[in-house]
Amino acid sequence: MNDGILIDILKNQVAPALGCTEPGAVAYAVAKAKEVLPDKVNELSIEVDKNILKNGMSVGIPGTKEHGIIFAAALSLVTGKSEYGLEVLKDVDNKSIEKSIEIVNSGIIKLTLNEKVDGLFIKVTAKSKNDHSCVIIKNSHTNIVYISKNNNIMFDSDSGKEYSEKDNISANEIKYKIKDYYVKDLVNFADHVPIDKIGFIKNGIEMNLRIANEGLKSNEGIGMANYFFNSADDVFSKAKAYTAAASEARMSGYPLPVMSSAGSGNHGLVAIIPISFIGNNKNIPEEKIIRSVALSHLVTILVKIHIGALSPVCGCGVAAGVGCAAGLTYLLGGSLSQIEASINNMVAGVSGMLCDGAKIGCSYKLSISVDAAVDASQMALQNIFVPNNNGILGKTPEQTIENLSLVSNVGMKDTDATILSVMLNKC
Known part of the structure; x- marks a missing residue:
């Protein structure tokens, strides 16, 4: 028996998370989409599967009195850092909460349900003054499978184009080895x-x-x-x-x-x-x-x-x-x-x-x-x-x-x- 594989599975699947993982996963995708762009995001579209929507509708967002996916996305625009993974929102403070509430009230964030996809799915499209980006997560909460800027593909797991966080793919696959x-x-x-x-x-x-x-x-x-x-x-x-x-x-x-x-x-x-x-x-x-x-x-x-x-x-x-x-x-x-x-x-x-x-x-x-x-x-x-x-x-x-x-x-x-x-x- 290979102890190393089970240790790797544990290290991959046992990780810190701040708040509920579904709005956290959306916030992670939003942070990545934001970081691709050189300027402030002024329009954000989020598309999710039924389970992400179901699990993100009513849950509290850590460090705030607010709830739900749209607020988590707004907070990520203000303070989110993708390098934190599922702790993406850990830098929250009163000022960022106030700014996030303003963003929610401005109506620049649109959330829609994709009824056709199977399994975990998050697609974030962010637009700034002159640029736009797209980030897609599938199958697990931090598994980014696609990143683009102005329709130029930066990473696509299907094409094999490199992603700077290249451990992402192998990390996502290791968990399936537990079936052995x-x-x-x-x-x-x-x-x-x-x-x-x-x-x-x-x-x-x-x-x-x-x-x-x-x-x-x-x-x-x-x-x-x-x-x-x-x-x-x-x-x-x-x-x-x-x-x-x-x-x-x-x-x-x-x-x-x-x-x-x-x-x-x-x-x-x-x-x-x-x-x-x-x-x-x-x-x-x-x-x-x-x-x-x-x-x-x-x-x-x-x-x-x-x-x-x-x-x-x-x-x-x-x-x-x-x-x-x-x-x-x-x-x-x-x-x-x-x-x-x-x-x-x-x-x-x-x-x-x-x-x-x-x-x-x-x-x-x-x-x-x-x-x-x-x-x-x-x-x-x-x-x-x-x-x-x-x-x-x-x-x-x-x-x-x-x-x-x-x-x-x-x-x-x-x-x-x-x-x-x-x-x-x-x-």
């Missing part, structure tokens, strides 16, 4: 990889616990996390409260980054916080916690690669929740068969959870996911396995994940459009 591995390979990796090779996982633990603590102290959002915390009577229910607190703060626009997993900040919260919080409170050695979180990330990425970057099902439940269940079982001394069973247990419980966009209510879904992951793990540790003849479960965790992918990608292909229609009708 079985769950048993990921567990073996967690067991044997030299700890110094995955030491960076600790940064994500510290980052996500920090925003969880801040969320509880500041009582961001609607008070959901504090309700959970005040009702908690054991370490598992407190882990749920901490995860909800981090999400509630993030979805409200709290100006702290989180460590993402498989392209999603909320996935990162579920993949990291319960395992690290429970491990710390049970005095489990730090190395074991880091290895458990690494496994959680890898299983999350494995599921996410199968169901897609953005899908009709809630990835916090069916991807990160599954990763969390596996990581918790590993943390608490489970065998390979118990880890595999925790995956099936989790899918048996949460496979029907829908994604209806990124918003404050995601905090509740994250809390449900953590609850379910704890139960899936605890049952597996007591050798309580949901039978594989139930529903969409397979004989192996890999078959279960493939079945889940089939239901999500084929059986639910019209679900996103229906959900988005309901959301748009409320506007």
Whole structure:
């Protein structure tokens, strides 16, 4: 087994993100389009797929009281830097917020839905006094596939024309290599990889616990996390409260980054916080916690690669929740068969959870996911396995994940459009 590939996958898929990743991805594309031009942008057109629109409609923008894709794009015009990746908006201040509100009110930003594209898609066209640029992102949140200035192609992934950030393409492709591995390979990796090779996982633990603590102290959002915390009577229910607190703060626009997993900040919260919080409170050695979180990330990425970057099902439940269940079982001394069973247990419980966009209510879904992951793990540790003849479960965790992918990608292909229609009708 090649540890190097899995390490590269982790480094690629576990990255800091400031705010929700969908408006963040749009802001990243806007920043790149702006930077191509020599003068100030005076007209901006943004075209997105249904999932980007769905996830960007109602979510808070970090460091502000504002919401949505158009404001994120305006803020990127004022202060965005593409070199920051998904932390593109981290230089926000009061002056830039005021200027961004003026830009939104001026009406120079147009946002449209492209109903024909499949998968993640963002196209930004920026115009200045004498020039125009175009940037296209596909398939993952920072995967730029096309850049042009005045119709002159600067980069096109199809033509092979060089892009100055040339690592972008190979970085986007590395994640798909996880399909070459079985769950048993990921567990073996967690067991044997030299700890110094995955030491960076600790940064994500510290980052996500920090925003969880801040969320509880500041009582961001609607008070959901504090309700959970005040009702908690054991370490598992407190882990749920901490995860909800981090999400509630993030979805409200709290100006702290989180460590993402498989392209999603909320996935990162579920993949990291319960395992690290429970491990710390049970005095489990730090190395074991880091290895458990690494496994959680890898299983999350494995599921996410199968169901897609953005899908009709809630990835916090069916991807990160599954990763969390596996990581918790590993943390608490489970065998390979118990880890595999925790995956099936989790899918048996949460496979029907829908994604209806990124918003404050995601905090509740994250809390449900953590609850379910704890139960899936605890049952597996007591050798309580949901039978594989139930529903969409397979004989192996890999078959279960493939079945889940089939239901999500084929059986639910019209679900996103229906959900988005309901959301748009409320506007």
